[in-house]
Amino acid sequence: MDQKVIDDFQRQLIEKKEDILREAERTLAELTDQSGNIPDPNDRASAESLRNFELRIRQREQKLLSKIEEALQRIEDGEFGECESCGELIGLKRLEARPVTTLCIDCKTAQESKEKSQGK
16 A cells, blocks of 8 residues: 555544544543533433433443554554454445445455344
């Protein structure tokens, strides 16, 4: 893969990582600043529901953050864009859609078929 393309992916991954960390800080600040004394039960339920939703989003982003770190490490190791299953290059379109991916489309499709047949 061309070094310029790899550099672009690295930049995108770093920007996404920074966005996630900024959002996590914002969420933490909001949760810390929010008053726990909401007298109306409906308002309290709505606020709790929104907090739970926000925390679920942050939990998913935490998993994505780990994948971003792994992708950045693969860039450092010179392994970015290689399928971890078959060793072939992952297609550029697939990497553009999901830069943290570790599987080419054929191996990912096979993995999903296997999982589906096993009922996972």
